[in-house]
Amino acid sequence: MTTPALELRDLQKSFGGVAVTQGVSLTIQPGERRLIIGPNGAGKTTLFNQIAGEIMPDSGTISVFGQDLTHQPVQARAHAGVSRTYQVITLFAKDTLAHNVALAMLGVNRQRFQIFKAFRSDDALYERALQILSSLGLSDKAHLQAGEISYGEQRRVEIAVAMSQSPRLLLLDEPLAGLSQDERAMVRDLIAGLPRETAIVMIEHDMDVALAFAEQITVLHQGRVIVEGDRETVVNHPRTREIYLGT
Amino acid sequence: MKRLPIAALLLLLFSIPLFAGEYFVNLGSQILIAAVFAASLNLLVGYGGLTSLGHATFMGLSAYISAWLAVKMGLGHAATAPAALLLTTLIGVAFGWIALRATGLGFLMLTLALSQIVWGLGYRWVSVTNGDNGLSGLTRPQPFGWSLDVSSHFFWFSLLVSCVCIFLMARFVKSPFGASLRGTKDQARRMAALGFNVHAIRWFSFIVASFFAAVAGLLYVYFHKYIHPSVMSVTVSAEALLCVIAGGAGTIAGPLVGAILVVVLKTYASAYIERWNMMLGLVFLFIVVFMPAGLVPGVAHWTRRLRGDKS
Numbered sequence: 001m002t003t004p005a006l007e008l009r010d011l012q013k014s015f016g017g018v019a020v021t022q023g024v025s026l027t028i029q030p031g032e033r034r035l036i037i038g039p040n041g042a043g044k045t046t047l048f049n050q051i052a053g054e055i056m057p058d059s060g061t062i063s064v065f066g067q068d069l070t071h072q073p074v075q076a077r078a079h080a081g082v083s084r085t086y087q088v089i090t091l092f093a094k095d096t097l098a099h100n101v102a103l104a105m106l107g108v109n110r111q112r113f114q115i116f117k118a119f120r121s122d123d124a125l126y127e128r129a130l131q132i133l134s135s136l137g138l139s140d141k142a143h144l145q146a147g148e149i150s151y152g153e154q155r156r157v158e159i160a161v162a163m164s165q166s167p168r169l170l171l172l173d174e175p176l177a178g179l180s181q182d183e184r185a186m187v188r189d190l191i192a193g194l195p196r197e198t199a200i201v202m203i204e205h206d207m208d209v210a211l212a213f214a215e216q217i218t219v220l221h222q223g224r225v226i227v228e229g230d231r232e233t234v235v236n237h238p239r240t241r242e243i244y245l246g247t
Numbered sequence: 248m249k250r251l252p253i254a255a256l257l258l259l260l261f262s263i264p265l266f267a268g269e270y271f272v273n274l275g276s277q278i279l280i281a282a283v284f285a286a287s288l289n290l291l292v293g294y295g296g297l298t299s300l301g302h303a304t305f306m307g308l309s310a311y312i313s314a315w316l317a318v319k320m321g322l323g324h325a326a327t328a329p330a331a332l333l334l335t336t337l338i339g340v341a342f343g344w345i346a347l348r349a350t351g352l353g354f355l356m357l358t359l360a361l362s363q364i365v366w367g368l369g370y371r372w373v374s375v376t377n378g379d380n381g382l383s384g385l386t387r388p389q390p391f392g393w394s395l396d397v398s399s400h401f402f403w404f405s406l407l408v409s410c411v412c413i414f415l416m417a418r419f420v421k422s423p424f425g426a427s428l429r430g431t432k433d434q435a436r437r438m439a440a441l442g443f444n445v446h447a448i449r450w451f452s453f454i455v456a457s458f459f460a461a462v463a464g465l466l467y468v469y470f471h472k473y474i475h476p477s478v479m480s481v482t483v484s485a486e487a488l489l490c491v492i493a494g495g496a497g498t499i500a501g502p503l504v505g506a507i508l509v510v511v512l513k514t515y516a517s518a519y520i521e522r523w524n525m526m527l528g529l530v531f532l533f534i535v536v537f538m539p540a541g542l543v544p545g546v547a548h549w550t551r552r553l554r555g556d557k558s
Binding site for chain 2 (some may be wrong): 050053054058073077078079082083084086090091092093094095099103104106107108111112113114115117119121141161165187
């Protein structure tokens with residue numbers, strides 16, 4: 001029995017009288033690709049924010065590779081090997097792409113406590129950042145500001161920033177939101193090419209891409225897990241059709 | 248390279264006492280003190296996005312602690328200076344912890360409230376501070392028997408101290424830690440998700456800023472040989488904020504240029520116009536309208552435009 005990459009046990013969260021997460025339990029194996037779908041208001045993002053530590057659950061536990069992170073601050077997640085992307089682009093708009101990626105790597109590097117030596121473009125972290133950007137086909141834009149590049153490119157940098165930390169668990173919050181068809185294809189290929197050993201949990205609305213990506217799917221509705229299983233099981237499940245497809 | 252112009256500038260500054268009269272040399276010393284103080288505030292405002300309206304507290308506390316230890320305890324400069332720096336920085340630890348319960352407007356109000364308490368103590372705790380009379384009868388130190396009572400000597404001393412301070416602050420903001428501080432200004436949420444302890448980064452920067460303000464406080468009390476509670480007033484904090492914003496927040500040169508502007512205007516305008524604050528207000532208005540990022544980035548922007556570069 002391997003230690004799961006992520007284990008949620010009976011997670012509960014209410015905002016006032018509204019129960020947004022009602023007893024969600026979830027187990028994700030190392031290297032697994034998991035899709036979480038559900039209609040608007042199903043509690044997907046709230047669930048994500050609890051895993052990421054931005055919201056504390058009312059009860060239940062969250063553990064990552066056997067380490068209980070339930071009451072740990074947000075930054076402890078990164079050090080436990082969890083990275084995330086945001087639904088709304090959250091880059092450092094006035095800094096270069098290289099700086100964005102290098103700063104991300106700095107977050108899990110002891111060098112971040114250094115207060116005297118300059119953090120410059122000849123730093124090893126910068127060189128690594130340039131490699132990562134060129135592997136995404138963004139090497140010619142590496143010295144542009146993140147605010148200057150196109151939205152589709154920003155989406156890719158958003159993933160590059162998270163992946164640069166070499167996470168063991170990656171949380172993707174609607175990585176395709178607002179993209180054109182071509183851009184979707186590009187981000188889809190990017191996600192497909194991520195290292196197999198990284199477990200990925202993704203929230204996505206684009207069913208075509210999402211279904212191609214997912215091996216395991218969890219359907220969330222009104223804060224509960226309704227259906228869970230592999231692609232065929234979930235897609236053909238009558239409750240899925242009822243809830244998600246509205247038929 | 249940038250080294251050559253900086254070396255030329257330093258040489259020029261160094262030579263000022265050789266040709267300028269005493270009045271200008273003293274004005275120069277005051278500008279240097281204001282520059283260190285503004286640069287320390289810039290760490291918070293420009294790099295951390297933390298607008299403080301109580302930074303004069305640290306300059307004042309350091310000046311008061313040094314003066315009090317000298318006047319009431321009879322200690323020499325070798326003891327008062329490190330004690331003032333250490334105690335002020337420790338108060339910075341406590342005040343930072345309190346003020347950083349909040350960010351944005353809440354942080355500004357907390358720094359204002361804390362500074363008003365200290366300012367009030369300066370006026371009311373007469374047995375320690377002499378209240379409105381201030382502490383007088385102070386001396387300037389004599390490093391290696393070199394009297395700082397000569398105005399040119401004091402200028403060179405201030406120049407040395409301010410260069411060291413500004414160099415250290417410049418290294419600080421360019422370091423990995425400085426990069427993380429700028430990150431917390433732009434995307435605090437993401438910084439936490441990337442593994443940075445946002446609160447600790449802000450707190451440490453607050454402490455560093457209070458330390459350099461304490462250095463400015465020592466220079467201030469050495470220069471004036473007198474200390475009055477008004478040095479801790481909100482006006483002094485606001486003036487430093489004006490230096491930072493007018494010069495260019497988040498740049499190394501900005502607060503230095505801002506300090507020149509504010510001190511010169513204050514000195515000259517107040518000699519000719521009674522309402523010199525109005526003058527300062529007009530200049531500030533001009534800067535905000537034409538160079539919203541401040542003089543240093545603003546001038547760079549306009550020179551690029553005049554050269555026909557559109558970007």
